[in-house]
Amino acid sequence: MLVEVAVAATDHDNDKLSPPALTVGSITLAALALPGLIGVAHADGAPTEGVISVKLQSYDDRQPGLDRIRVIAPSLYVLAPVASNWALEASLVHNDISGASPRWHSAISGASHMSDHRTAGTARVTRYFDRISVGFGGAFSEERDYRSRAASADVRWSTPDNNTTLYLGTGLTRDDINPVNGVVENEHKRSNEFMVGATQAWTRNDLVQFNVGHVVASGYFNDPYKLVDKRPRERVQTTALARWNHHIEGLGVTVRSSYRFYRDSFGIRAHTATVEGVHPLGERFTLTPSLRYYTQGKADFYYDPVYDPAIGEPYPPGRPRLSSSDHRLSAFGAITVGAKLEWRIDSRWSADFKYERYEQRSNWRLGGNGSPGLARLRADILQIGFSRRF
Amino acid sequence: MTSSRLLYRAPTRIALLLLALASQVISGCAMQPPQAFEKGNLAKREMTLGSDPLEDAFNQHVYFSKEAASGGTGVGGGGCGCN
Numbered sequence: 001m002l003v004e005v006a007v008a009a010t011d012h013d014n015d016k017l018s019p020p021a022l023t024v025g026s027i028t029l030a031a032l033a034l035p036g037l038i039g040v041a042h043a044d045g046a047p048t049e050g051v052i053s054v055k056l057q058s059y060d061d062r063q064p065g066l067d068r069i070r071v072i073a074p075s076l077y078v079l080a081p082v083a084s085n086w087a088l089e090a091s092l093v094h095n096d097i098s099g100a101s102p103r104w105h106s107a108i109s110g111a112s113h114m115s116d117h118r119t120a121g122t123a124r125v126t127r128y129f130d131r132i133s134v135g136f137g138g139a140f141s142e143e144r145d146y147r148s149r150a151a152s153a154d155v156r157w158s159t160p161d162n163n164t165t166l167y168l169g170t171g172l173t174r175d176d177i178n179p180v181n182g183v184v185e186n187e188h189k190r191s192n193e194f195m196v197g198a199t200q201a202w203t204r205n206d207l208v209q210f211n212v213g214h215v216v217a218s219g220y221f222n223d224p225y226k227l228v229d230k231r232p233r234e235r236v237q238t239t240a241l242a243r244w245n246h247h248i249e250g251l252g253v254t255v256r257s258s259y260r261f262y263r264d265s266f267g268i269r270a271h272t273a274t275v276e277g278v279h280p281l282g283e284r285f286t287l288t289p290s291l292r293y294y295t296q297g298k299a300d301f302y303y304d305p306v307y308d309p310a311i312g313e314p315y316p317p318g319r320p321r322l323s324s325s326d327h328r329l330s331a332f333g334a335i336t337v338g339a340k341l342e343w344r345i346d347s348r349w350s351a352d353f354k355y356e357r358y359e360q361r362s363n364w365r366l367g368g369n370g371s372p373g374l375a376r377l378r379a380d381i382l383q384i385g386f387s388r389r390f
Numbered sequence: 391m392t393s394s395r396l397l398y399r400a401p402t403r404i405a406l407l408l409l410a411l412a413s414q415v416i417s418g419c420a421m422q423p424p425q426a427f428e429k430g431n432l433a434k435r436e437m438t439l440g441s442d443p444l445e446d447a448f449n450q451h452v453y454f455s456k457e458a459a460s461g462g463t464g465v466g467g468g469g470c471g472c473n
Contacts, residue, residue: 055444059452075444139468152466163423171466193465204424205431213461241462247431254436262459270459278436296458328458
């Protein structure tokens with residue numbers, strides 16, 4: 001979610017090297033074909049300049065002794081002001097995916113190896129009024145075995161002093177699922193989302209935001225490529241997110257932090273905390289180290305790698321009605337450490353490079369009592385991008 | 391102390407560090423909404439919530455495919471077969 005504070009009535013920096021987002025002003029940028037990515041933005045003036053950004057992103061994960069999934073993803077983002085009160089945004093990403101996923105718990109077999117392609121895009125239009133903005137968006141995602149369509153609408157309202165913005169958003173998602181192994185055909189998933197939020201300019205150096213989201217979904221939630229995976233056909237998710245940006249005047253450093261609480265009807269409770277610091281290095285470079293910690297409890301129907309004594313792997317003892325060996329539903333913790341270097345080439349162009357190391361471990365769950373018997377997971381995430389204002 | 395015990399405590403220490411950091415800053419920040427002429431720092435790009443949409447999208451895609459929790463930042467992004 002993108003939120004620009006209510007700065008339309010303020011003086012921007014006089015720095016001619018101002019990066020794109022500074023002059024983007026109060027517009028919604030995040031409209032990407034991923035869950036929960038259409039952002040909450042500010043309601044004041046429409047953007048006066050456009051932005052075009054490209055990135056090449058990669059993700060590479062592995063467990064001990066085994067390379068797993070590799071993703072290469074070129075992506076494109078465009079923001080274009082139209083007339084004086086409209087803004088159009090669009091994004092496009094293509095994923096080349098190859099590797100192997102566990103068929104149960106940490107088990108990789110020959111049948112697990114796969115390659116796939118995913119193309120996803122978004123489009124969004126925003127109309128700006130005096131103190132209100134109204135946005136409509138659409139998104140799609142296409143894979144060989146999975147198709148998703150989404151639509152959204154949101155309203156933002158700013159107070160006359162531009163220090164507070166309230167947000168109300170709703171979205172619909174319709175997914176069609178046709179796995180290549182033919183386990184099921186023409187399955188569907190439907191989601192209805194709602195979110196309310198508030199953003200407050202707390203002081204001249206502090207911006208805070210609080211959002212509450214609710215998702216009611218029904219349909220096919222099983223992983224068709226995992227053996228013995230039977231999940232409920234309904235899922236209700238609730239999130240509460242707090243974000244806080246603090247600028248330290250004496251140092252010129254900006255500290256950005258967030259905390260998210262998550263719970264769902266699968267029985268999962270999760271906490272996510274992030275912190276990063278934007279450090280200027282001269283006039284043209286910034287370095288942003290970042291740290292993220294995530295912890296979750298297991299789903300009610302997740303079973304540990306203890307198998308039925310008569311049938312053996314991968315069947316859980318007693319053959320319960322609902323069960324899953326998906327490690328993503330187990331109890332674990334994860335830590336991401338990274339750094340981003342940004343280079344403001346001139347008043348129009350900028351470039352950035354980011355590296356992150358991600359690792360999951362059962363005993364990194366907060367409190368330490370994670371699910372037993374799972375291999376740790378490590379991943380390298382690389383991103384390189386260029387951006388230009390116009 | 392063994393390395394396994396250190397790893398066991400790593401997330402707890404990180405959580406405490408984040409909590410201490412937040413507490414320290416909050417304690418010194420009574421709400422003082424700025425006047426229009428005081429918003430220069432708030433206008434900086436790095437103060438934007440979600441200033442890099444492509445980066446945010448990719449990271450959320452990664453986490454969506456590897457963790458059970460998702461969302462919180464907006465609505466209508468759509469789904470994918472990665473989870």
